[in-house]
Amino acid sequence: MGERTSLAQPLLALQEVSSHYGPVRALDRISLTVNAGEIVTLIGANGAGKSTLLMTLFGNPRASHGQILFAGQDITHLPTHRISPLGLALVPEGRRIFPGMTVLENIALGHTALGNHRQGPSLDFLYTHFPILKERQRQKAGTLSGGEQQMLAIARALMSQPRLLLLDEPSLGLAPMMIRKIFALIRSLVQSGIQSGVQPETAVFLVEQNAHQALQIADRGYVLVNGTIRLTGTGHDLLNNPEVKHAYLGTLV
Amino acid sequence: MELAILAQQTLNGLILGATYGLIAIGYTMVYGIIGMINFAHGEIYMVSAYVTAIFLAVLHYFGLANVPLMLLAVLLATMFVTALYGWFLERIAYRPLRGSTRLAPLITAIGLSLILQNYVRLSQGARSQGIPSLLQGSFAITLGNDERLVQITYVQTLIIIVAFLSMAILTVIMHHTSLGRACRATEQDRIMASLLGIDTDRIIATVFVIGAAMAAIAGVLVTLNYGSFDFHIGFVTGIKAFTAAVLGGIGSLPGAMLGGLVLGLSESFFSGFVNADYKDVFAFSLLVLVLIFRPSGFLGHPQVVKV
Numbered sequence: 001m002g003e004r005t006s007l008a009q010p011l012l013a014l015q016e017v018s019s020h021y022g023p024v025r026a027l028d029r030i031s032l033t034v035n036a037g038e039i040v041t042l043i044g045a046n047g048a049g050k051s052t053l054l055m056t057l058f059g060n061p062r063a064s065h066g067q068i069l070f071a072g073q074d075i076t077h078l079p080t081h082r083i084s085p086l087g088l089a090l091v092p093e094g095r096r097i098f099p100g101m102t103v104l105e106n107i108a109l110g111h112t113a114l115g116n117h118r119q120g121p122s123l124d125f126l127y128t129h130f131p132i133l134k135e136r137q138r139q140k141a142g143t144l145s146g147g148e149q150q151m152l153a154i155a156r157a158l159m160s161q162p163r164l165l166l167l168d169e170p171s172l173g174l175a176p177m178m179i180r181k182i183f184a185l186i187r188s189l190v191q192s193g194i195q196s197g198v199q200p201e202t203a204v205f206l207v208e209q210n211a212h213q214a215l216q217i218a219d220r221g222y223v224l225v226n227g228t229i230r231l232t233g234t235g236h237d238l239l240n241n242p243e244v245k246h247a248y249l250g251t252l253v
Numbered sequence: 254m255e256l257a258i259l260a261q262q263t264l265n266g267l268i269l270g271a272t273y274g275l276i277a278i279g280y281t282m283v284y285g286i287i288g289m290i291n292f293a294h295g296e297i298y299m300v301s302a303y304v305t306a307i308f309l310a311v312l313h314y315f316g317l318a319n320v321p322l323m324l325l326a327v328l329l330a331t332m333f334v335t336a337l338y339g340w341f342l343e344r345i346a347y348r349p350l351r352g353s354t355r356l357a358p359l360i361t362a363i364g365l366s367l368i369l370q371n372y373v374r375l376s377q378g379a380r381s382q383g384i385p386s387l388l389q390g391s392f393a394i395t396l397g398n399d400e401r402l403v404q405i406t407y408v409q410t411l412i413i414i415v416a417f418l419s420m421a422i423l424t425v426i427m428h429h430t431s432l433g434r435a436c437r438a439t440e441q442d443r444i445m446a447s448l449l450g451i452d453t454d455r456i457i458a459t460v461f462v463i464g465a466a467m468a469a470i471a472g473v474l475v476t477l478n479y480g481s482f483d484f485h486i487g488f489v490t491g492i493k494a495f496t497a498a499v500l501g502g503i504g505s506l507p508g509a510m511l512g513g514l515v516l517g518l519s520e521s522f523f524s525g526f527v528n529a530d531y532k533d534v535f536a537f538s539l540l541v542l543v544l545i546f547r548p549s550g551f552l553g554h555p556q557v558v559k560v
Contacts, residue, residue: 058448084450096445098438108431109438113450160450 009072011036011164011203012057012088017066019056026052028227029066034164036201039190041214041235043207043248044224050207051093053224054168058083058090071163084113089162093169095153099142103133106141106152110159118161126155129185147178154185164203165189171210179213187217211248215239223248260394260403262525263518268409268478270517271416275471276494277501277509278423279339279464285440285504286460288355292362293342295491296369297465301335301472302482303377306384320387328415328473332466339465343458366487373484383481412474419470420510423463427506436460440504496540502553511551515539 010033019027026049034040044050056063059080068076070086084090089110097106111120127134130151136144141152150170157165167186171179190204208214215221218235223244231241238244276298283291308327317323346365350358391406427433438446439456447453475490476482493516501512516536523535543550 060444060447079452080444080447081450081452084448090448092445092448096442096448098441098445100441101434101437105434109434109446109449109451112431112435156449 010034010069011071012205013069014053015067015069017053017056017063017068019052019061019063019065021052021061026061026227027056027063030224030227030229031066032222032229032232034203034205036163036203037190038219039186039204039206039217041206041208041218041221042224043209043211043214043221043238043244045247046209048224049227050209050224051168052227054090054092054166054205054207057088057166084160084162085115087161087163088166089113089157089160089164090166091150091153091157091168091170093172095149097141097144097149097152097156099140101141102138103141103144103152104137106156107133107137107159110156113160120159120161126158129189130155147174147181150174150178150182154182158189162202164205166205166207168207169209170206171208171213179210183213183217209248211244212239215244257400257402258525262521264403264405264409265525266518266521267514268412268517269521270497270514271413271420272471272475272513273490273494273497273517274420274510274513275416275474276468276490277498277513278420278467278506279461280495280498281501281503281506281509282436282460282464284498285506286436286443286457287347287351287358289347289358290362290495291342291347291461291464292359292491292495293346293365293369294464294468295487295494296366296373297335297338297342297487298468298472298490298494299482299484299487300338300369300373301331301465301469302476302486303373303382304331304334304469305473305476306382306482309384309387324387324411324477328470331473332469335469335472336462336466339461339468340458343461347461348454348457366491370484370487377484379484381481381483384476386480387477406478408474408478412478415470415474419467423467424506432459493536496536500540500543500550502550504554505550505552508550508552515551 012034014030014032016029016031017027018025018029030053042050042053052061055061057068059078063076067074070088073086075083075086098109107123107126114120132148133152133155136148141149144152154167154170170182170186174182186204186206190202206214206218215235215238221233221235221238222229223231223238231238231244233241276294279294279297280291283289283294305327308330309323312323312326317326342365346361347358350361388407388411391404392410393401394403394405396402427436435446435451435456436459438449439451439453443453446456494513497512497516498509499512500516501508501510516539519539520532520536524532527535
């Protein structure tokens with residue numbers, strides 16, 4: 001981690017956050033941090049609470065215990081629509097693009113968080129990273145393939161010029177080649193500082209079941225088991241951790 | 254002559270259908286965005302008839318004699334006041350129930366409908382009210398051999414122009430402005446819309462305001478045309494407009510307009526060629542038939558269960 005963390009406060013900090021779906025506790029006192037410019041991954045099995053954790057950041061469900069800080073500001077009790085204007089953008093589970101609207105309209109909706117006065121990244125910038133979206137810009141988003149929809153969801157999130165990009169299982173349901181493409185893209189976006197007018201020092205918080213690839217591109221990782229953080233370490237350490245290997249990487253110890 | 258009757262009934266049907274369509278927009282947009290049938294919407298239309306009369310009286314009192322200016326002022330003022338009613342209903346009656354069972358807002362809507370009717374009855378009296386006719390005169394469209402084809406009054410002309418113009422403006426707003434985009438996004442996926450920074454509560458309130466304003470346009474036009482109204486007119490007209498919305502495919506904006514026109518035209522043809530007493534029977538039979546063969550209406554999408 002090094003210099004950056006010791007100098008400044010973390011970009012995102014969860015302190016003992018719990019949340020519930022009705023009476024069911026989905027998250028139990030989770031603490032974690034993401035620093036500016038980092039790629040942090042959260043791995044865990046189906047139902048471990050990964051998506052719930054991302055949605056809890058946006059107050060849906062609302063944290064029942066603990067505190068969520070973004071750039072030092074307490075966002076635990078903010079209404080959902082006030083979160084993304086602060087600089088968080090979510091590529092949610094299942095992509096949740098608007099199928100009845102065109103690709104271009106979907107992208108334009110990503111700009112909402114910036115309001116009328118702030119300029120987002122240019123379409124040209126997005127289209128150089130996602131050339132396929134340019135070809136399809138007048139098409140209904142529902143007609144895109146799974147991989148294209150994933151690209152659209154990422155492009156929509158980038159439109160808000162996020163300081164923290166949150167990705168929920170971007171590899172789910174995609175062909176291996178498409179997965180490689182998306183991971184390469186995430187890495188290149190961070191390495192280039194998500195440039196061209198986008199925020200410098202953008203951080204990525206990547207939630208994945210596909211632990212191997214996620215840990216390879218991540219600076220740090222957390223392992224979520226039954227709503228609690230079981231392990232944490234650098235991507236490299238976790239890749240070589242026997243418990244992680246056994247449970248998530250399918251390798252016999 | 255048969256052709257003349259056909260032409261006249263087509264015209265009457267278009268006028269009736271345009272007003273159904275305007276009111277149906279409120280049902281369909283509210284359903285689209287929160288999945289609820291706002292059964293108080295017919296009363297919003299009824300209220301707008303009273304507001305029209307009140308504004309006409311006020312303008313008359315202040316001595317405004319210019320008829321076109323007066324009509325424009327009454328239209329805009331009535332839209333504004335009626336929209337406030339729509340906004341207020343959503344704020345006090347529906348928003349607190351968001352996230353409760355589906356039946357709660359439905360029952361509330363029926364209750365609101367009764368409250369509005371009785372509020373108007375108590376404050377304005379139970380007797381039928383009227384306004385003097387402001388626009389008199391008509392055009393006659395004739396065939397080559399001087400035979401009269403249709404008779405269309407100035408008020409009817411106004412209804413057709415204003416109704417279609419307002420539908421066109423609304424369509425442009427919904428498809429080419431950021432407000433319209435936010436409305437459609439909220440309709441398709443409310444949670445995702447709020448994740449993107451859209452204040453979905455405000456959008457839902459806006460939809461109620463738009464629906465009430467469109468019903469107010471219908472209220473002003475119908476009041477100018479018929480001249481009389483009472484506290485009860487919202488019921489049948491509301492049910493008819495709701496039928497139009499279902500016919501066109503509830504949730505679909507062009508569907509509401511199309512459903513209104515189809516319903517208006519079929520009622521008008523049935524009255525003209527078969528029997529005027531049974532026009533409502535015919536209208537609802539049509540609804541039943543369409544729903545048997547196309548359960549989601551003309552332009553509706555089949556319900557897809559979201560996982």
